[in-house]
Amino acid sequence: MRKAASQRVGKAASRRVSKPAVAAVERVATGKKTGKMRNPTSQERVAAILEILAKTYPGVVCALHHRSAWELTVATILSAQCTDVRVNLVTPALFKAFPTPKAFAAASLPELEELIRTTGFFRNKAKSIQGAARVVVEEFGGKVPQTMEEILTLPGVARKTGNVVLGSWFKIAVGVVVDTHVMRLSRRLELAGTTPGSTTPEKVERDLMKIIPQDRWIAFSHELIHHGRQICVARKPRCVDCTLERLCNSSDKTWSSH
Ligand code: SF4
Known part of the structure; x- marks a missing residue:
């Protein structure tokens, strides 16, 4: 056999x-x-x-598909209580509809919710993503910050997401x-x-x-x-x-x- x-x-x-x-x-x-x-x-x-x-x-x-620190932040928020495979199915259309943090910040919440519905907890996730986009745009000039202290100020971002983004994208090891x-x-x-x-x-x-x-x-x-x-x-x-x-x-x- x-x-x-x-x-x-x-x-x-x-x-x-x-x-x-x-x-x-x-x-x-x-x-x-x-x-x-x-x-x-x-x-x-x-x-x-x-x-x-x-x-x-x-x-x-990292198994989550992404092309930037911002995309990885969004994908990691979506991965809560959801498989990476499911997140990877959702993100291409999402990033096409909203290509930048600025676009997410100005998005219609129902449209955003609809695009991420299949990842579960979509209303909370949509609020977190839009909140995070607004902080990135208003406080950090449209760029995801590179310290744990700063990244934790984004709504919906806890240490796990901070470590994923800082480690996988910026190669900064601040935690596990x-x-x-x-x-x-x-x-x-x-x-x-x-x-x-x-x-x-x-x-x-x-x-x-x-x-x-x-x-x-x-x-x-x-x-x-x-x-x-x-x-x-x-x-x-x-x-x-x-x-x-x-x-x-x-x-x-x-x-x-x-
Ligand atoms: S780490 Fe231990 S429990 Fe897990 S598969 Fe290996 S032997 Fe089994």
Whole structure:
């Protein structure tokens, strides 16, 4: 029987993992047997996870289609409670109808709502997008600002959207994007959000920023989001295909080699 593409990719990616990463994997995997206290956020384990993710998802980028910081801001606002695939279906007509922040600022709200209706919560999203467009036009000369402090002044923009736009468009690493996938995988991999009181996106982001080197913040979020979509899905994660499996001790695992 032919193997699924993801299985072939997963196995090939595991073969490419370097010797130090494999050694770290082995030490973590055998930690219980040697009686040593397992530390899921040890530098060694985090480095091994980062290396495996980078090799499994080389050059991965944001899945939302965009041609400017403003388009990415709009697409990210639309992606709340909606799939990126759905957002990508909606944005071509939207950006054709309203090609600039100025055009969004002057748009008729019912027309804007109609164009984004299928993304859900369309009335709130339309208000946020138009509000954000007005602030961009009136306060920032028509350009999306490049600091977290400023970008958070746009209606409908919270830290997640700020991190997406600053990281993916401007390549400025001020934080880690924490969406539903990053939340779930951070917990499963015991990197963050595992203790009571540490499960909000803000706290998970803060904890991830402490253990992940800043020059990996942008790529790490993209890699984890892709892993969460393709392999470590919410229900029935595909652990048998997972390149991180030897490092994972999640109780959600559907298959284990150790
Ligand atoms: S082993 Fe399973 S639960 Fe752990 S990260 Fe991989 S897919 Fe997710």
